[in-house]
Amino acid sequence: MDIKQLRYFTAVVAEGGFSGAAAKLHLSQPSLSKAVRTLEDQIGFQLLERTTKRVDLTESGRVFHERALQVLAEMDLFEKEVGEVKIAGSGEVRIGMIESVKNWIPGVLSWYRQEFPDMHVALKEVLTRPDIEHALRNYDVHACLTNEYIEEDDIVSQPLYEEKLVLVMSTAHRFAGLEDIRLAHIADEPFIITGKGFQTRANILQAFEAEGLVPNICSDADRFETILTLVEAGIGISIIPRNYIGGTVPETLAIKELDSASLNRTVYLASMKNRYRPPAIEMLLCRMKAGEPYLTD
Template sequence: MELQHLQHLYYFVTVIDHSTFTAAAEKVHISQPSLSTSIKKLEKELGFTLLDRSKRELKLTKEGKILYQEAKKLLIHFDHVSDEMNRLKKEGPLELSVGIIESSKFWVPKVLTKFTGEYADVYIRLLDVLSFKDVENALKNFDIHLAITNQYINNDSIKTIPLYDERLVALLPPSHPLKYKSFITIQDLKNEKLIISKEGFQTREDILNAFRKGGIKPNIHFEIGRFETACDLVEEGLGVTVAPENYVKHMGRTNFHFKRIHDSNISRTVYLAFDTNRYLPPLVDQFILLVKTYFNK
């Protein structure tokens, strides 16, 4: 694609994003007639109309909607590549950005120890990327190279590799009467004040499904975004929660009790996800290989 074509796409996307030719022209620093001419040239090159000019307000045709969506992705990718090339000239190629979930923190440092042994000067960014939307947007916008997530992403451009399954366990306050039981059942949680992840989190759906299968209506009192907050509330005796067993065992806190729920196999799968349409530097490929090797052992 020639740079002139890319510029036309940029003008087109800017017009749609700003809703008017006037505002878009100010944004791209050209005259309104020149901007209009650029869009018409783009339509002529493509062979179909992008804007429905029979309406007073700016409206896309069916073809225009498709081009807008794809052009937006292309321009984001182009900006990312341009930024990356500029960064490479100044700093070199060593950067890794990974989106992680809380429960992965028990093994991620071990993989990073091996990784930094091979890439001693690498700059690493670890970002908390928790909900489905967070993961999808971070990958789509190139905020991260890859994600460690418990969300299965049904997207043709995103590859999702299952790494391991982890059991979800119930966390009880220090003085809770159920602490004396060797295990509990889902029925034991029937009337408990439940602390649960907010909507958009896969763990919430896993827990609510277990309650539905047990014929129980959950008594939800708190919605949270992080397991750490849920644990704080449990320690204060404000309710019970359900969290990944790996996270609970490795967090180093003991002021609560955790019990396996024996009549309900509440578990979740943790995945490694990355965008297959994006160029991934060799060091990212190596990190993926180290993660796979860690769990194959």
């Protein structure tokens, strides 16, 4: 029994028959049928019930098929890892990130560029939890900077730093000159919020709910850049991470801190627990976890 036989067998199951699987595998149907027969002979039991129209798994075949998929998935990851076994000198590190780290990540990468000048760094926006888990498990990225704590058997989350969500409004807004603003003051104001599935949205709604309030949502947007454009235009107000704005606040914006525990959160570094990473990549992740003060005040 070898990997090729397992791929042939699972393809037949996926396609529901030999003809479709043969076409997908670029094999003749007799050759594919013979390969699966050989596999059955080797393991000593029948895997498939064959009819004139399709094939179905036997009871033993279902158990074998489930395990075969696991083995093939592990093999695919192994092949990816083999392709990444490189020491510093050349190679690529891929980091998923949320928008609010844009003023934090340059400090880390400045150091990394000096230490590993031949390493290519690819930054990719990965925003929602399902996207983060998929990107990590599919080896699209080596790690993700996220505002969600992900606790899974195969994924580990390391806290990096704290960030605060703040109220943003146009300087022309009637509340822009107030010093003490509470959620109760803004509950009826037209509110722009991140889209469904984003942790920032959950944080904001939790903050309002904790005070028995419901925001007056007038617009949804997936990117903070879009939200700030709408805020500056006077469309509404919003709450976004303070770190996203950076040290220099645009003259068109007014920023106010709000007293709510739900608007303080942690940024994490999420990565696959048992994934091999070349030393040059591991060094970057260790630097991130060291807690260097890269944040802009």
